[in-house]
Amino acid sequence: MKKHLKILAIYYRAALLTQMEYRANFGSSFVLSLVWPLWVFSLLSVLFYHSPSLGGWTFDEAILVIGLYDIFIGLQETILAPNITQVTEHIQKGTLDFVLLKPANGQILATITACNLMRLSDVIIGFGLIGYGLFRMGHVPTLMQVATFAVMIPAGMVTVYSIWLLLTTMAFWFVRVENFGEVFYAFYETGRFPISIYNRWLRLFLTYIVPIAFLTTFPAATLLGKLPLYFVLGSVAIAGILFYASSRFWNYAIRFYSSASS
């Protein structure tokens, strides 16, 4: 465990050093990251122009959901997406050998070592939006609410990682899996708004099958005290189950990997 943390630290430091050379990019990436929250903001304003509440959420409360969406998109583009492109490329070209041969956990090396720090701008903006929403409401979350929130974000991150791992692992059989990823992005989009605006079937689907609700709606709701605190257990359980299942699947699939030379 300690060894792997050290390895990850080395990889991330290297990435940081390379990307520090393009500091100007961070500025422009920050501006671009501001555009999309602004966009959802306008859409929400029009919706709330016609109705004081949307699926039981006020405008200020919905801002928190936008913030969470940005946090997850940002985290995903920072530490997941770069790996996905990398690992599918490895599988397609048969160069995964070089990763698997290294004397460390292959799953860690193959799936979380690359990162794109530019997109941390989305995460910063996401937290900013949450602060702004809370400020507009004049709501100060209790310590317990903050604590559950602080657990739900990493749990959500593990959930997203596991779903991505499941999808990426399919590459061992289907080689071209980029389209699966696009399908997942489509579900992601639904996380921009509180889940209660969707009809019953979609809501069940987004809670239990593709648990997007646990990424944006539920953490926002717990922070506002709109949900019982035990939901945090649900999000940890889902993360645990999915992580276990996807890791098993990866280790199983690796046996089917035929490299370029063998």
Add this chain to the structure above:
Amino acid sequence: MKRFAAEFRASWNLMIEYRIMVAIWILTIVLPLIMLAAWLSIAENGPVGAYDRTSFISYYLAALVVRNMTGMWFIWEMDSELRLGALSFRLLKPMDPIVHYLAYACSSKPLRLLILVPLTIAVFLVVPGLKWALDPLSLVLFVASLAGALMILFLMQYTIGLFGFWITRSLSVNDFWFFTYSLASGYLVPLDLFPPAVHDVLQFLPFRYTMSFPVEILTGRLAWGMSLQGIAIQWVWVVGIYAFNRWVWRRGLRRYSAVGA
């Protein structure tokens, strides 16, 4: 025209195995669907403006058709051709590259139509009470308005693509463009649901004529006199943007220095 036909056929063959299309398909469907879900949830307590639940569905279904029949996604191709120098080969051909890109952009349309028709019929069967204006006159006007919308969108994207002569991030400009288009055209929000002041401003921008206008014809919200007038305005925009585009093209070409050119 013959050149257009040849380029069209070549692009069509390429496009069938084109991966990005799947992604685009999904995104064009998902965003309006989410907005539709939100409106339906609000409309449960009575109609919103001039829209009840079924007219929202009619609207967004029409918007989906218009988006797919007029949408432009060739700027990614253009961007890489400009940066990697493939444009040099296009310049050697005895034909303006604009013809190639127009053909390329249109080549996906028949396949999209092929998917849209059964999809539309299915929605009409599932949702009772949907209303579209399907009389011959409205249909002719609708197809004509699609042509105008397609030309405006094509010229807008081609012009943004040409900015690639000066800047390396014309794709980011395209992001900003989509930001404006998706809000101001009626693609995600029916324009008459904006506050009146915003709505009035949007009438004077070209964006309305790329989406809301054809949708208004198809959903029967526009008298035919107004439709004809709208089509005329569409072509005024086409000519205007084309003139600007040619100006940008001539300036840009002077700056163009690709690998080996």
